[in-house]
Amino acid sequence: MTRILVVEDNPQIVRSLETILSLEGYDVLVATSGPDGVAAAVRERPDLILCDVMMPGFDGHEVLRRLRADGDAGLTPFIFVTARAERADQRTGMELGADDYLTKPFSREELLNAVRSRLERAEALRAGGGGGAFDFSSPEPLQTRLGITPREAEVLLWVAQGKSNADIGGILGMAEKTVKTHLGNLFTKLGIEGRNAATVLALEVLSGRR
Amino acid sequence: MTRILVVEDNPQIVRSLETILSLEGYDVLVATSGPDGVAAAVRERPDLILCDVMMPGFDGHEVLRRLRADGDAGLTPFIFVTARAERADQRTGMELGADDYLTKPFSREELLNAVRSRLERAEALRAGGGGGAFDFSSPEPLQTRLGITPREAEVLLWVAQGKSNADIGGILGMAEKTVKTHLGNLFTKLGIEGRNAATVLALEVLSGRR
DNA sequence: TGGCTTCTGGGACCAAAGTCGCATTCGGCA
DNA sequence: TGCCGAATGCGACTTTGGTCCCAGAAGCCA
DSSP, X not given: XXXXXEEOOOHHHHHHHXXXXXXTTOEEEEEOSHHHHHHHHHHHOOSEEEEESSOXXXXXXXXXXXXXXXXXXXXSOXXXXXXXXXXXXXXXXXXXXXXXXXXXXXXXXHHHHHXXXXXXXXXXXXXXXXXXXXXXXXXXXXXXXXXXXXXXXXXXXXXXXXXXXXXXXXXXXXXXXXXXXXXHHHHHHHTOOHHHHHHHHHHHHHTXXX | OOEEXXXXXXXXXXXXXXXXXXXXXXXXXXEOSHHHHHHHHHXXXXXXXXXXXXXXXXXXXXXXXXXXXXXXXXXXXXXXXXXXXXXXXXXXXXXXTOSEEEEESOOXXXXXXXXXXXXXXXHHHHHHSSXXXXXXXXXXXXXXXXXXXXXXXXXXXXXXXXXXXXXXXXXXXXXXXXXXXXXHHHHHHHTOOHHHHHHHHHHHHHTTOO
């Protein structure tokens, strides 16, 4: 049985998540504050964690930080649930290595996709030892191999994961306009046209083929 | 010295291609008809062939067909030069495995990008034996592994290579509207949003990791 | 101090992508 | 024969993406 821990204080969202996830056969655990979330994660060892950014006690970033420090629980796939307006301040989310960001409002399909893909990825990591997909854990390879700036590399990393400009702005804590500016510079530097070509290039790098 | 064979009857375009390519240090050979093109390709063994679709003698498709049958010359990177309006009738271009399509009018950058990327790819094939990028040679893996229709797989294959809807319509011989319809169906079937996410999925499959 | 790069944003504007609803053709298959 | 899925096409519309031009703040280095 696959167990998912939901760390979220808004009852509306908790109910919605519970409904969707249980219908898919997942076992749903709930914690309604940061401290409770950390405790539950350590105690229950869920297969995946969905965590809101804004919460009482301490926020989602702090939850992630503590879990990553924990070692064992630090390997659990971790997905942030965030509104577009809520900027990931100080960009701590990214730097701490959240596996994905789910932007509110999200559809049933978006939620299930994010959950499934992260579970599959974790599974592949355990089994194959190398991974079933690409390594999105760090923008560093993109920066060094493509000769771009750190910020550009971060933007590209999320573009290559299929995020929209608006989402990326939310995740990295910058305006959508700024995302566009970085992308424009990126296109020029890399001599390509369009985010799609950028995605292909990035994935070539991230798959270790360049 | 890298040698490029241009098979094109329109003097305007020949001049333009020659100017751009020689400036980049490529050695440019020219043939102005299908038969001449085949003869030149077999005799000169260029490193890459740029070939117009519409031509006297026989057309670009026929040139490609004969070269592919030839064996040795069949391995040379082959890029079709085509106008958006000229549809790849009977979709023979795709089925015969042209490496890329360059849509008129094209910019200097587009031309050089296509040429460079195909040369690099051929180089990687000779050296590494496996390839430096992804295997775009057939839509079949996409079809079977993702459970989509043949036509949808063809569309996806070109989306994953960064082509626009209009270009894909030209390449596959269908209206842009139809490309959009297929893509819409694809998004629903795969449970994703946007061509970028589709690209990531497709590349995972084409990299042999799924 | 002066120049350089990086990162950040705004406004205007055009092009491309994507959605919704509807309709036709064609080939298998019950 | 009649139905169905696959493939194709059109129109109208909304949303993103991308470009051009511009400009301020911060940090590094000669």
